[in-house]
Amino acid sequence: MAMDELMSRALAALGEDGAPSVEVIHALADLDASTEPMSIAEAAAHLDVSPHTLRYYERAGLVEVGRDSAGHRVYDAAAIRRLVFLTRMRLSGMPMRDLQHYIALVDAGEQTEPERLDILLEHRDTIRRRIRELTLSLAATEYKIATYGGSTGPEV
Amino acid sequence: MAMDELMSRALAALGEDGAPSVEVIHALADLDASTEPMSIAEAAAHLDVSPHTLRYYERAGLVEVGRDSAGHRVYDAAAIRRLVFLTRMRLSGMPMRDLQHYIALVDAGEQTEPERLDILLEHRDTIRRRIRELTLSLAATEYKIATYGGSTGPEV
DNA sequence: GCTTGCCTTCGAGCGCGCTCGAAGGCCTAG
DNA sequence: CTAGGCCTTCGAGCGCGCTCGAAGGCAAGC
Numbered sequence: 001m002a003m004d005e006l007m008s009r010a011l012a013a014l015g016e017d018g019a020p021s022v023e024v025i026h027a028l029a030d031l032d033a034s035t036e037p038m039s040i041a042e043a044a045a046h047l048d049v050s051p052h053t054l055r056y057y058e059r060a061g062l063v064e065v066g067r068d069s070a071g072h073r074v075y076d077a078a079a080i081r082r083l084v085f086l087t088r089m090r091l092s093g094m095p096m097r098d099l100q101h102y103i104a105l106v107d108a109g110e111q112t113e114p115e116r117l118d119i120l121l122e123h124r125d126t127i128r129r130r131i132r133e134l135t136l137s138l139a140a141t142e143y144k145i146a147t148y149g150g151s152t153g154p155e156v
Numbered sequence: 157m158a159m160d161e162l163m164s165r166a167l168a169a170l171g172e173d174g175a176p177s178v179e180v181i182h183a184l185a186d187l188d189a190s191t192e193p194m195s196i197a198e199a200a201a202h203l204d205v206s207p208h209t210l211r212y213y214e215r216a217g218l219v220e221v222g223r224d225s226a227g228h229r230v231y232d233a234a235a236i237r238r239l240v241f242l243t244r245m246r247l248s249g250m251p252m253r254d255l256q257h258y259i260a261l262v263d264a265g266e267q268t269e270p271e272r273l274d275i276l277l278e279h280r281d282t283i284r285r286r287i288r289e290l291t292l293s294l295a296a297t298e299y300k301i302a303t304y305g306g307s308t309g310p311e312v
Numbered sequence: 313g314c315t316t317g318c319c320t321t322c323g324a325g326c327g328c329g330c331t332c333g334a335a336g337g338c339c340t341a342g
Numbered sequence: 343c344t345a346g347g348c349c350t351t352c353g354a355g356c357g358c359g360c361t362c363g364a365a366g367g368c369a370a371g372c
Contacts (some may be wrong), residue, residue: 043346052331055351060329070338072349082291093294096329113304120301127294131287137248138283143278144241148269197318208361209321215322218360227366228319252359313372320367330356337350342343 035077043075047087054083060096062086064104092127191233199231203243210239217250218242229294248283 003098040051047054054073058065063082065073075083089099102119105112192206203210210229214221219238222231231239238259245255258275261268 039349051349053329056330059352067350069347070293072338088296090329091240092290092297118306120304122296124297124301125296127297129291130289130313131294134248134283134290136288137244138280140244141276141280141283142247145273145280148273148276156232195319206361209359211321212360223320226319229366246359315372316370318368320365322364323362325362326360326362328358332353332355334352334354335350338348339346341346 035078035080037074038080040073040075043073043080043083046080047083049087057083057086062098064101089123092123093130094123094126098123191236193230193232194236196229196231199229199236201240202236203239205243213239213242214257218255219253228240248279250279251284254279 030137040045040054044054046049054065054075057063058073064088065079068074082098086099086103089102090096098119101118105116105119171302192200196210198209200210210221210231212228213219219235219242221231221235242255242259245258248254254275258272261272262277
């Protein structure tokens, strides 16, 4: 959906194995420059999650969402911005409870910024470790493909 | 030698900080031939999983393990080799059911090699996609760290 | 002989992150 | 006036991958 498209653009801009450029990040951030209030279905499409998931995030205390006169959720720019952050963190493996902790800190005021920064730094390291792990598994898988003989061991 | 190339690429991908996948490197390097039969505790330590997990994999049909006179499991070189493969695939995100399918093919004989190769090729692509996803999230996280202001949005 | 400790089998339970269903409300098109 | 469709709340259920506990066996050390 929208996020897939965004991802495709960003990934296309990535090239073979280069680090994403500032432009790519700007493209990602671009999502909220002109965001008008939207329904749960629209927000879900934008974020590439299900409406159920958005309600679940709200129940989990990750985001507050207003209601219109019919009682329907209205996702404004701030909510979408937060959800972009949340879905990105989820996609990169941050657990719900860490996200809940982070959001609690955000809502607690700016004196919690150092702790929030710590959380991000730690998450950055977690992502890096995971990438290295995957890179290693990728190399092993490619090796096995190249030498394919069918056994479960490398059989060198 | 092919193994040297693999290790070089893997190590090059590791970068500077931390060696989170020591066990994997160890497993990569340690597959030679000199694996002696071992107990479940030893195998678990070797593979960096719990004995419970090894029993679970056996129950799931992923590996057959012999028993000694006391009825205790004995992991021989072939079992360890298979488990190294299995744990590596698990670590890189291959679902149990795909692994069960793959193993069923292995046990079905060598005429299933093309299909097995297909599975590996697809898994390789999955790992690559995941790495790209994580690389993107990493860039976004680093961007947020660099411009840290505490809000949940990029605040560009 | 008895304790300690690792092992066995089996089924049940858990933590996570959704995902779904029931029961009903509001709004619009035909 | 009614049907369709999207929305609401709430609690329950699910799929995955373990993880654990109970009940008991065997072997070594004190």
